[in-house]
Amino acid sequence: MKRYLYLWHRWLGIGLCLFMALWFFSGVVMLYVGYPKLTPREHLSHLPVLSLQDCCVDLSVALAAADPQRAPASIRLSTVAGEPRYLFSYPGRSNVAVDARTGQRVNFSDRDWALAAARQYDPLAAAVYRGPVQEDLWSHSRALDADRPLQRVQLADADGTLLYISGQTGAVVRDARALERGWNLVGAWLHWLYPLRGIGVDGWWSNLLIYLSLTATLMAVLGAVIGVLRWRISKPYRSGSRSPYRGFARWHHIGGLLFGVLAITWIFSGLMSMNPWRIFSSSTPLDTAAYQSGPLQAQAFPISAARALSRFADEGLVARELEWRLVGGEGYLIGHDGGGRTRVLSMVDGQVHNRLPREVLERAAQAVLPQGRMHSELLDSYDFYYYARAEQSMLGHLEKRLPVLRVRFDDPQQTWLHLDLYTGEMLGVLDQPKRVSRWLFALLHSWDWLPLLQRRPVWDIWMIVFSVGGLILSVSGVVLGWRRLRK
Template identity: 30%
Template sequence: MTGFRGIYRHYGAQYDSHMTKKAVLRMLYLVHRWLGISLCLLMSSWCASGLVMLWHTWPRPDENGQQHAHSVLVWPDHVPVLPASVYTMRFQSFRIGMIGQVPVLTLYPQGGAATAINLRTGQTGAINVLESGINAGRYVEALGGQGAPQFDGLTTDDQWVLNTHGRAEGFARFRFQNAARNVVYVSRFTGDVVQATTEQSRFWAWIGAIPHWLYPAVLRKHPLMWQQVVIVLSGAGVFLTVTGLWVGVLRLRGAWPFSPYKRWHFVHHVSGTVFGILALVWITTGLLTMNPAGAFQSDPKKIEPVRITGAVLGQDIVSVLRQIIETAPPDWRDVHSVFVGGKIFLSVMKADGHGMRLDKALQPTALTPTNIERDLQDFGLMSPPQKLIFLPEADAYYFSKDTSTRHFPVLRGIAHDGTYFYLNAATGQVEALIDRSGQRSRWFVYGLHDMDFWVWLRHPLARWSVVAPLLCGVLAIFLSAIMISVHRLRRHRQSSAVRKVKQG
């Protein structure tokens, strides 16, 4: 009797273990199946829109049009009476440009919103939208477009400006009834064209960037809600892909055709096994772009330009402004301040498109790495052994993308805390700061997600020949999942109908 009990315990334990594994696997298959049915459309949308974004990304203004939006500066006879607070506040930069027919001084304080001052009247605040419309018209004309700008209200949460710097103050929106259907957004504090779209660019965004980023205005204008929605959905996508890879490996066979499935199930199994890791990488890095729990969040204090520029008193700026007006140069289009460690320099754009760098006495001054190094060492940003490196082309962190254009050449330096900073090699203006968190995310998040580790991968030919085929392989996983889901839901509906008939 004891022997039979021992045999029962041995084989019974094996049987129980087998049934437990079978139950776990069954649960795994069911979870993957129904989660896949729920998410396959979203996953397919992410892949298809990613393909579109290889060539058509988010709309952005044309740089040449932006330059020509401002006319040549028309100076007042003297500096107007300015608010007393302007003289005592500290500012990290300023600029002078035309908004329509009005010369405007825009001041950027160390903290808070920009201040615009009408240099004819001394009045502070946003400039009349009619003047902004003149800049919008010049922008469209520079692109070869026609038509009069039609004011379409002030906006802070329009679909196309949801992530545009300065939108809290509201942009003036102008529509043009021309062939391109231009819509132009102008800052009432600088006259800059901050965003511009055409009928074509809006179309591509609606099938590319907007579904890929889950970016409809109704959701994106609530940043925290948008972030949580993306985190939850992409987290579910990660779980779906992990379970799919698990199932796919378990069901592999050792010989051709390597899969027990037929038709769409076969396509899903094989494409998932081959491209599943890549799908997991893309979905996981998409999740990480949201910085869950601040995983790759940059320190705002480390990437603020004021670390390099320093700040100066408003009275010093007014002194420079007085010199400029007295000199009354006839061919200046735009004036940008270039502060380096609290020292004032100017970057001037002339009507012919050429620029020059001046000191605060309005004397031409060449930018040399040695002088900048000394200023930054005095300012405490760099140590004496540190040197600025001249970069005529991109490096691992500073390079142009579809969504942004970088300007070259630049001077690259490294701050005490490891933050990389890039200065325009002609003017000294701050182009970018990238702290250690930004450097990590470049490799572990955006490099993997965008597949742009090397220069050659950013070339259009590489996007066509390498990235697009890989994306198509991942897309095959989810398109086949849609077909399987349709078939499964149809069978489920038919089974439910049969049961109801039998019960009836």
């Protein structure tokens, strides 16, 4: 039986240790340089102050021009290529832009519109049009699907920024600085095996990652078992050592004993990040659309955009973007300034508030499960299931403000909702499968544990030291595998 353990570990290692070495190396890079994305703060900081001179058509006109048959999932008023535009998103469909002055639907597909959008992003930098693209190295994210095809513009700024502009609305949807692009070639692009994208195996990419990770986990477990069996605790080998190996084999053996368990957890948790076979998907998801208590329609928002901007200015908020939101059937206009601050204009009383009343969010949440028992709590500090991450991390761009309202239901999945008091947005849905994913992926893979996250650089030292240990283990395995193949 031992012989088969050795054989399985050896031949799996010959095929997989190179992948593990790449994963450990690129994982260290990803600690500090994430895959390019346009964060909400970057987006707002590059927008001009909303100017509604000779503007705007009524929201009902814009809705009819966008799609008279369907209600949108979101409505924003922003500045695109120097002009005020209503921006609409629809589930499973392309985004839509409507000229806020004329009420006509606008399609952005040419070079001039892309360059105008780039000038708005950075008026001082020269811009060079790089042409359209459906998907490339820095635009694999599914979050961009509603904006494809994308237009690319290269800026001659200090950061060498490459902009991706929506082919549907003309808005800048991604920026990729030269430093990000360079490090990502040995970071996220390598870690997620993106070199395999775009060469005819895209449909297999997800399964390939899943089964590579699964096989690598099995290989690492076999290695840990063999490492323990070959280590002599009471009686050393004839050489005086407790390990029978020399050279790279000795490095591999001792490295496995020191770092093998953590290597197993990292490879396994990487597998969990892919949600293999949808094990973390909810079997009976809640109807979270009921939180709005109706579609986004103009009747719920009697106050005009121009009046809303004036009200926000009176309260000290210079808005760069407006967002229409429905919470429990009541309309609210959210004003965003360039620093990420928000104010809420209620359609009920016409007053501007710093945040929505707690009872409004609780009533809206109860509509999600009308017959179920609900318990809510106000979180004034981060905990294991609600916390902020560094901006470069995978989900670090998502705003996690405090306080936040957590609502718990007594449904079979024991679902939790996190509701943003500042905008009324439903920030996340956590049921039992997703909380298990929080343990098996976020905790084990990136050590999202507050005692470490809140004590930098302790977290950094922990991650780097053990990543280097895993890299030594993997590289020594690559050398041993190469030697075996040469024989």
